[in-house]
Amino acid sequence: MKNKKIWLSLATLLLVFILAACGGNDETSNENADTDSGAQENIDMNEEESDTKEGMDHSGMQHSGSGEVPEGLAEAENPTYPVGSKVIMHADHMPGMNGAEATVSGAFNTTVYSVTYTPTTGGEPVKNHKWVIHEEIENAGSQPYKPGDEVVLTADHMEGMKGATATIDTAKQTTVYMVDFTDTKTGEKITNHKWVTEDELSPVE
Structure with a gap:
């Protein structure tokens, strides 16, 4: 009789341990499931951020140009960087x-x-677009415009730019350059890109 009680007690304890172990495995499984779910959420968020950044890129930018320039634009007589010069750009247009x-x-x-x-x-307004030159403004006179002036653009650097009404944000007299370069992100060769200002360039050392 005593042996029977002892075996019954042992069986009961063994059953308790087995159930406890199963419960622990369930918790571990739940934790793993939560971790997997969290990882998936992070992936989804990263994809959303990536999509957002892609939505903010300059896909509408006309990177390469024909080399033609607006009528009346004067070539610089003694530019700091003559045609053919190698330069480093410090612009993030x-x-x-x-x-x-x-x-x-x-x-x-x-x-x-x-x-x-x-x-x-x-679409949304494009703010502080760089650059548009005086000769790319409709009916531009001899006098430069001032910040706050409203003008109509004839430039077509980006989709939807030509014919758009714009407000002048900044204005400065300077030498502007057309340049050829290789896009550091895509490897694409860009020719006759318009425009880069003199203070956005430095010589290749």
């Missing part, structure tokens, strides 16, 4: 530009503007 080595393909004296405009194709 678009990804893959800052720090890239470039070759000067044109140098011109003019007034250069940063502008805010709403694309003719719709």
